[in-house]
Amino acid sequence: MKDVVIVGGGIAGLAAAWRLRNRDMVLFEAGDRVGGRIRSERRGHYWMNWGGHVYDGNPASSTQWLLNDAGVESRPVPGNLAGLSMNGRLLLSGRVETFPFRVPMSWRDRASLIRAGAKVRLGVARYGRLVKRRPGEDEATRQQRVYDFKNDISFADYVGDLTEDAEALFKPTVTRSSAEMHEISAGAGIGYFNLVWNLGAGLSHSIVGGPSTLTEGIAAALGARVQLGAAVQEVVHRRNSVVVRYSQGGAGHEVHARCVVLATPAGVSARIAVDLDAEVKDALAQVRYGPFVSAAFLTDEAGPCPWDGTYAIATPKRSFNVVLNMSNNVHGHSTARLPGSSFMAFSPAGLARQLLEQDDETILKTYLDDLDQVLPGTASSLVEAEVARWPEGSVYSFPGRARLQPVLTRRDSRVLLAGDYLGTQYTETAVYTGLAAAAAAESTLDADRTARPAPPAS
Numbered sequence: 141m142k143d144v145v146i147v148g149g150g151i152a153g154l155a156a157a158w159r160l161r162n163r164d165m166v167l168f169e170a171g172d173r174v175g176g177r178i179r180s181e182r183r184g185h186y187w188m189n190w191g192g193h194v195y196d197g198n199p200a201s202s203t204q205w206l207l208n209d210a211g212v213e214s215r216p217v218p219g220n221l222a223g224l225s226m227n228g229r230l231l232l233s234g235r236v237e238t239f240p241f242r243v244p245m246s247w248r249d250r251a252s253l254i255r256a257g258a259k260v261r262l263g264v265a266r267y268g269r270l271v272k273r274r275p276g277e278d279e280a281t282r283q284q285r286v287y288d289f290k291n292d293i294s295f296a297d298y299v300g301d302l303t304e305d306a307e308a309l310f311k312p313t314v315t316r317s318s319a320e321m322h323e324i325s326a327g328a329g330i331g332y333f334n335l336v337w338n339l340g341a342g343l344s345h346s347i348v349g350g351p352s353t354l355t356e357g358i359a360a361a362l363g364a365r366v367q368l369g370a371a372v373q374e375v376v377h378r379r380n381s382v383v384v385r386y387s388q389g390g391a392g393h394e395v396h397a398r399c400v401v402l403a404t405p406a407g408v409s410a411r412i413a414v415d416l417d418a419e420v421k422d423a424l425a426q427v428r429y430g431p432f433v434s435a436a437f438l439t440d441e442a443g444p445c446p447w448d449g450t451y452a453i454a455t456p457k458r459s460f461n462v463v464l465n466m467s468n469n470v471h472g473h474s475t476a477r478l479p480g481s482s483f484m485a486f487s488p489a490g491l492a493r494q495l496l497e498q499d500d501e502t503i504l505k506t507y508l509d510d511l512d513q514v515l516p517g518t519a520s521s522l523v524e525a526e527v528a529r530w531p532e533g534s535v536y537s538f539p540g541r542a543r544l545q546p547v548l549t550r551r552d553s554r555v556l557l558a559g560d561y562l563g564t565q566y567t568e569t570a571v572y573t574g575l576a577a578a579a580a581a582e583s584t585l586d587a588d589r590t591a592r593p594a595p596p597a598s
């Protein structure tokens with residue numbers, strides 16, 4: 141009998157495994173690599189990136205705890221965090237609030253933007269206050285308050301009618317959540333603006349060497365206790381244990397454990413945890429994910445480029461809605477400008493749905509045409525490009541999501557849930573819930589040990 145079986149080798153499962161590394165533990169990952177929606181690969185000084193790219197920089201965050209404990213370095217993204225390419229103008233610096241006045245657009249569009257922008261700014265100010273933990277408050281209470289914030293209407297209904305260019309400028313920020321403006325709750329849309337307008341305060345750090353340095357580093361340290369190609373089919377409760385049935389190498393296997401950490405996407409968890417509380421299963425099935433398509437590009441230009449110092453460039457009216465200058469993380473910390481660059485472009489929600497129907501070659505061609513118009517010269521210096529498809533790219537909060545939270549976070553069995561869908565902070569939620577599930581498993585193991593009858597006195 142194992143102490144703990146962890147299902148899923150994304151950052152949530154790996155965080156749990158790291159915390160439980162001194163127990164008799166095994167992690168099953170269905171795929172052929174760890175990391176889940178975190179994926180990067182090194183190329184010389186740079187890394188190509190297809191998934192999660194910026195991480196919580198708050199020293200008190202679970203992410204920073206994990207990075208420090210695992211000995212992986214992260215640092216603030218250098219230079220300008222936000223730029224804009226729209227209507228033929230490329231803005232690489234300045235406050236985002238000034239962008240509507242610096243790109244060519246009609247006064248009608250500007251008026252529409254100013255009206256909606258003022259409303260969102262008020263919302264962001266409120267959100268900024270309510271998102272902070274209050275003295276003596278626990279994380280569950282804080283998280284519930286964030287979900288409750290304007291959870292009765294969609295972001296589209298909250299901002300009201302927008303002109304075409306006003307909508308085009310709003311869209312890249314909101315849809316980075318993976319949902320369209322009519323799908324996401326008003327509170328979550330406002331939360332996204334809070335994230336983008338205050339980038340330095342939230343998801344502001346990059347992982348040196350690329351995000352997979354963390355996930356692959358943890359997996360390497362855990363060795364054979366991380367099993368790849370092990371797809372879990374069923375998790376069933378016994379009286380004081382749990383049975384995990386999985387397939388690996390074409391054969392079926394079974395292992396018994398005192399606890400299971402289920403760090404799989406919500407829909408998978410609902411399916412494999414066959415005898416989980418019916419209300420919890422139902423809530424898991426209601427969690428919503430939106431799609432992403434992303435691509436990584438490596439170039440070999442010899443000299444500096446105008447965008448070297450800018451990290452994220454929003455690109456309304458393109459096939460992707462943001463270009464991320466991954467090499468900014470290298471250029472911003474080097475004394476001499478190294479040759480080459482690395483970019484990531486990604487398309488969420490409706491854009492992704494259209495692209496998911498195309499083959500990789502067509503997606504790359506469409507992306508490159510747009511990339512070359514946004515950052516001229518990129519196509520001629522291209523040395524490598526690859527597409528990634530994420531049908532369940534990210535969770536988003538929809539109107540009504542708040543009422544699922546008390547059910548999803550209920551803890552009354554030996555099967556413990558972890559993953560980004562349990563909160564609103566993406567990788568930070570994944571790490572936090574992975575560590576919390578590990579702590580709950582440790583309490584159960586300790587309680588089991590206390591409950592076991594003492595050996596007879598000799």
Ligand SMILES: Cc1cc2nc3c(=O)[nH]c(=O)nc-3n(C[C@H](O)[C@H](O)[C@H](O)COP(=O)(O)OP(=O)(O)OC[C@H]3O[C@@H](n4cnc5c(N)ncnc54)[C@H](O)[C@@H]3O)c2cc1C
Nearest residue numbers: 148150151152170176177191192193194372559560566567
């Ligand atoms: C393009 C993109 C950009 C993003 N940008 C950011 C960002 O900048 N910052 C940020 O914080 N977040 C970002 N995110 C979101 C972030 O990547 C996720 O929130 C986070 O990685 C989720 O981690 P997780 O462990 O909860 O889930 P996952 O990473 O999905 O891990 C779940 C794991 O379970 C495995 N699995 C599934 N079924 C089974 C089974 N039956 N048996 C065994 N294993 C199974 C899967 O293969 C997977 O490895 C981005 C995501 C994408 C796709």
